[in-house]
Amino acid sequence: MSERKKMIAPSVLSADFGHLERDMEMINRSRADWFHLDVMDGVFVPNISFGFPVMRAMARVARKPLDVHLMIVQPEKFINEVKALGAHVMNVHQEACPHLHRVLQQIRQAGMFSGVTLNPATPLSTIEDVLEEADLVMLMSVNPGFGGQQFIDRTIDKTRRLREMIDRRNLPTLIEIDGGVNRHNADVLFQAGADILVAGNAVFSADDPVREIDIIKGETLA
Numbered sequence: 001m002s003e004r005k006k007m008i009a010p011s012v013l014s015a016d017f018g019h020l021e022r023d024m025e026m027i028n029r030s031r032a033d034w035f036h037l038d039v040m041d042g043v044f045v046p047n048i049s050f051g052f053p054v055m056r057a058m059a060r061v062a063r064k065p066l067d068v069h070l071m072i073v074q075p076e077k078f079i080n081e082v083k084a085l086g087a088h089v090m091n092v093h094q095e096a097c098p099h100l101h102r103v104l105q106q107i108r109q110a111g112m113f114s115g116v117t118l119n120p121a122t123p124l125s126t127i128e129d130v131l132e133e134a135d136l137v138m139l140m141s142v143n144p145g146f147g148g149q150q151f152i153d154r155t156i157d158k159t160r161r162l163r164e165m166i167d168r169r170n171l172p173t174l175i176e177i178d179g180g181v182n183r184h185n186a187d188v189l190f191q192a193g194a195d196i197l198v199a200g201n202a203v204f205s206a207d208d209p210v211r212e213i214d215i216i217k218g219e220t221l222a
């Protein structure tokens, strides 16, 4: 297996919203790679998180690329607003986009990484015909809507099959995993072919979040 860079994207959903700047500065100082921002609309998922005014404030503090995960219906309406944040990745859900091929192209045309996300129940075959348009595929390893949920083990095999699908076609598409990631399952996910792991609760509930990021990345022994 080729040596792939192991990346971590802490999910700001698990930060203390009363001390957002403090928590984001901690991530700035750490060896984390991206900020993962979870937008929920109460329609696509049964919860509401934060929207653009809050993300604009976050963008002013962040000194690492923004990975925006839209758990909303009709995400294509917001391509320009996500672009205006200076986001690196715009992740839309396969289940929210009947015209996924076009949406991924529009995200790329806007100059961002096009990301497509699959819920645990959504098979890989649903992105077979758009893989060339995706810079990144994100597999949900929990049902989206909440932080701190239990990792769904089947995601490990799904990650392996996605890695095979991407490598077979010689594509540079990145694989991201989101939900229930922690120091115990991170290594097996990287071995299965993941490039980026999102971690919310595991990072922000740790006694030493900066060290926990290193542990999840495999750069420090637990």
Ligand code: DX5
Binding pocket: 011, 013, 014, 036, 038, 069, 142, 143, 144, 145, 146, 147, 148, 149, 178, 179, 180, 181, 198, 199, 200, 201, 202
């Ligand atoms: C779930 C979100 C995740 C979540 C991950 O709906 O998309 O990004 O914040 O949090 P943990 O790591 O706590 O499962």
Ligand code: ZN
Binding pocket: 011, 036, 037, 038, 069, 178, 198
């Ligand atoms: Zn997310």
